[in-house]
Amino acid sequence: MDYIRDFFINFAHSWTTWISGGLPGWAVTVVNFLLGGLILVMMPVIATLALTWMERKVIGRIQNRLGPNRVGPWGIFQAIADAVKMLIKEDIIPDRADRPVFNLAPILIFVGAAMLWAVIPFGRRMIGQDLNIGALYVVAIGSITTVAVLMAGWASNNKFALIGAFRVVAQLLSYEIPMVLSIGVVVLVVGSMRMGTIVESQWVPFCLVLPVAFITYVLAAIAETGRAPFDLLEADSEIVAGYFVEYSGLKFGWFYIAEYGNLMAVSAITTTLFLGGWRGPFAGAAPVLGPLYFIIKTVLVIFVLMWIRGTLPRFRIDQMLAFAWKVLVPAALVNLLWVAAALKLPVPQAVQYAVMLVGNLAILGVTLTLLGQSAKQHAKRHGLAGA
Amino acid sequence: MQHVMFFLFAIITLGAAIMVVTTRNLLRSALWLILVFFGIAGIFVLLNAEFLAVVQILVYVGAIATLIIFAVMLTRQVMDPKQPRFNDQARVVAGFATLLFVVLAVIVTRVAWPVAIGAAPVDAIQQLGMDFVGPYAVPFEVASVLLVVAMIGAIIIAREHE
Amino acid sequence: MLSQYAFIGVFAIVAFALPIIGLLMAWLLRPKKPNPAKNSTYECGVETIGDTWVQFKAQYYLYALIFVVFDVEAAFVFPWAVAYNKLGVYALVEMVLFVAILLGGLLYAWRKQALDWH
Numbered sequence: 191m192d193y194i195r196d197f198f199i200n201f202a203h204s205w206t207t208w209i210s211g212g213l214p215g216w217a218v219t220v221v222n223f224l225l226g227g228l229i230l231v232m233m234p235v236i237a238t239l240a241l242t243w244m245e246r247k248v249i250g251r252i253q254n255r256l257g258p259n260r261v262g263p264w265g266i267f268q269a270i271a272d273a274v275k276m277l278i279k280e281d282i283i284p285d286r287a288d289r290p291v292f293n294l295a296p297i298l299i300f301v302g303a304a305m306l307w308a309v310i311p312f313g314r315r316m317i318g319q320d321l322n323i324g325a326l327y328v329v330a331i332g333s334i335t336t337v338a339v340l341m342a343g344w345a346s347n348n349k350f351a352l353i354g355a356f357r358v359v360a361q362l363l364s365y366e367i368p369m370v371l372s373i374g375v376v377v378l379v380v381g382s383m384r385m386g387t388i389v390e391s392q393w394v395p396f397c398l399v400l401p402v403a404f405i406t407y408v409l410a411a412i413a414e415t416g417r418a419p420f421d422l423l424e425a426d427s428e429i430v431a432g433y434f435v436e437y438s439g440l441k442f443g444w445f446y447i448a449e450y451g452n453l454m455a456v457s458a459i460t461t462t463l464f465l466g467g468w469r470g471p472f473a474g475a476a477p478v479l480g481p482l483y484f485i486i487k488t489v490l491v492i493f494v495l496m497w498i499r500g501t502l503p504r505f506r507i508d509q510m511l512a513f514a515w516k517v518l519v520p521a522a523l524v525n526l527l528w529v530a531a532a533l534k535l536p537v538p539q540a541v542q543y544a545v546m547l548v549g550n551l552a553i554l555g556v557t558l559t560l561l562g563q564s565a566k567q568h569a570k571r572h573g574l575a576g577a
Numbered sequence: 578m579q580h581v582m583f584f585l586f587a588i589i590t591l592g593a594a595i596m597v598v599t600t601r602n603l604l605r606s607a608l609w610l611i612l613v614f615f616g617i618a619g620i621f622v623l624l625n626a627e628f629l630a631v632v633q634i635l636v637y638v639g640a641i642a643t644l645i646i647f648a649v650m651l652t653r654q655v656m657d658p659k660q661p662r663f664n665d666q667a668r669v670v671a672g673f674a675t676l677l678f679v680v681l682a683v684i685v686t687r688v689a690w691p692v693a694i695g696a697a698p699v700d701a702i703q704q705l706g707m708d709f710v711g712p713y714a715v716p717f718e719v720a721s722v723l724l725v726v727a728m729i730g731a732i733i734i735a736r737e738h739e
Numbered sequence: 740m741l742s743q744y745a746f747i748g749v750f751a752i753v754a755f756a757l758p759i760i761g762l763l764m765a766w767l768l769r770p771k772k773p774n775p776a777k778n779s780t781y782e783c784g785v786e787t788i789g790d791t792w793v794q795f796k797a798q799y800y801l802y803a804l805i806f807v808v809f810d811v812e813a814a815f816v817f818p819w820a821v822a823y824n825k826l827g828v829y830a831l832v833e834m835v836l837f838v839a840i841l842l843g844g845l846l847y848a849w850r851k852q853a854l855d856w857h
Contacts, residue, residue: 219742219745220749223745223746223749223750224749224753226746226750227746227749227750227752227753227754228753230750231750231753231754231757232757235757276765277761277764277765277768277769278765278768278769278770279765279769280769280770280771280772281765281766281769281771282773282778283778284778284780285775285778285780286780293762296758296762297755297758297759297762300754300757300758301751301754301755301758304750304754304757305747305750305751305754308746308747308750318746318750319743319744319746319747320743321743321747322740325817326817347780348780356799359799359803360799360802360803363802363803363806364802364806366806366810367806367809367810367813370810370813371813371816374813374816374817374820377817377820377821378820378823381820381821381823381824382821383817383821436780439765439769440761440762440764440765440769441762443761444758444761444762507856508855508856511802511854511856512854512855512856515805515845515848515849515854516849516854519809519845520842520845523838523841523842526816526838527834527835527838530823530831530834530835531831533823533824534828534831
């Protein structure tokens with residue numbers, strides 16, 4: 191029973207003990223590192239197989255359709271059929287492309303999507319490595335994606351691809367600031383950048399204490415993954431598919447996998463930072479429940495992101511940039527200072543959290559009021575309905 | 578093992594740096610520069626300076642390199658590999674670059690740098706944060722002013738061209 | 740601590756290996772029948788005109804510059820946030836000053852319409 195209670199950790203210990211019997215110490219480390227790396231590196235692939243099916247079903251239902259329903263029961267093998275198609279499809283490299291850079295971009299974008307999983311805690315002590323700088327590592331790895339996108343857009347030698355790459359980079363850069371600042375607020379409250387510690391110290395999920403940081407992070411995360419309503423970087427009707435328009439076969443496949451891997455990763459990070467990660471009823475007594483709670487919360491976040499995608503129309507580029515710099519960045523900065531001030535109040539932690547919540551709600555109210563006013567003014571100026 | 582890793586990172590950094598200078602295609606040399614930044618981040622990790630490593634990637638790869646690539650893409654003619662490699666200022670620039678190299682080399686080799694013996698502190702990041710607001714409070718605030726000045730300058734230059 | 744980064748290094752190698760192995764597999768399996776029309780630049784069926792690498796809007800560059808400033812600022816915020824519990828009220832005052840100066844810069848950019856898309 192005790193073995194089951196913390197099954198994953200105990201199983202890992204048994205495994206290590208078992209291979210230690212036949213191997214020297216350094217080889218055990220190497221084998222475990224390779225094995226851990228292999229499991230984590232598969233996460234984006236698993237995410238793609240599961241989420242493409244889920245997304246088609248969810249969006250299908252939102253649009254009053256059935257979604258995939260031919261390949262296997264409820265169409266669950268659709269993703270596998272797609273994977274096979276990607277693998278055996280002809281690879282086309284345009285004549286005028288910069289070949290080495292063109293071929294490197296899909297590999298690099300996958301590396302960026304996979305490396306994120308190294309610091310995500312699936313359960314107590316179930317984390318690739320609990321780095322001291324975990325929260326900042328997540329943001330830093332994101333810059334690999336920026337580089338890969340620029341490489342893909344430039345090397346294709348295609349105008350759609352280049353315009354797409356410029357839009358992506360402008361968007362990634364603009365939304366990275368509110369994202370970093372909202373992560374900074376969490377780090378400020380916890381006093382550590384370790385992802386494990388951030389989960390441990392959430393006796394109340396931070397989304398209930400820091401709603402502004404939570405909403406800012408989710409919006410920035412949608413923008414960073416380039417999903418609707420922030421999907422102007424691949425806007426089919428304007429620039430066809432954006433930076434990966436010239437890619438086909440498995441090279442396109444890696445972009446696709448990176449996209450869904452990133453979707454799952456940002457949802458997992460949202461869960462870790464704001465929804466209490468693997469914490470839940472009885473997770474303290476039976477840590478084996480932790481990964482279950484973690485997956486349920488992550489899927490819930492993914493569902494909300496899909497819901498948003500199915501509901502909202504696309505932003506224009508000027509609206510997208512203005513929203514980041516004129517709404518999210520000031521709100522996030524003010525929030526940071528407010529939380530810092532609340533932490534210095536000489537009262538118990540629960541009261542500090544209450545003060546933070548009040549301030550957050552006030553910031554949210556002011557922001558929404560200002561947004562509503564400027565929308566009304568805009569409507570009046572252009573003689574639109576709703577003025 | 579650490580020495581092997583150091584030499585590996587050093588070779589990556591220096592090799593990529595040579596490629597930056599010798600590649601004819603400007604965008605590719607910007608990409609080689611990114612590899613240089615990663616090599617330096619690796620060396621920071623070997624020095625137990627994980628925060629500097631992550632900031633190196635965050636700021637240099639994420640921001641500075643992107644800025645350089647944007648700048649390359651915004652300038653039309655330099656992109657053409659058929660343009661001549663040197664212009665008439667090449668010799669003057671070479672002279673000053675050599676001078677700068679000599680000065681830096683003298684500083685690096687002649688100054689007795691303070692070296693701490695023993696393991697790096699466990700809570701190095703916390704120590705860094707304390708130093709920011711403690712002994713280095715003035716540079717910390719000046720950094721903020723410097724950043725804003727840089728931003729204002731950039732805006733003024735960009736506005737002028739329109 | 741270094742062993743943690745050894746894992747990150749091994750992980751990076753595995754992360755590079757997987758897509759490369761995948762692409763090699765696809766290389767073995769896929770057909771290869773190139774022709775000039777297939778390999779031409781895709782522009783919805785229209786022949787491409789002129790060079791792709793034309794000059795772009797300088798506006799993008801301005802955003803990137805403002806981004807650099809705020810990215811560096813964020814790098815300063817994190818150690819301060821980690822150490823904050825150990826520090827007195829002066830830490831708050833200094834950060835308020837730091838952020839206020841930057842907010843001033845943001846306001847300037849806003850007023851000069853550097854944040855607007857033209």
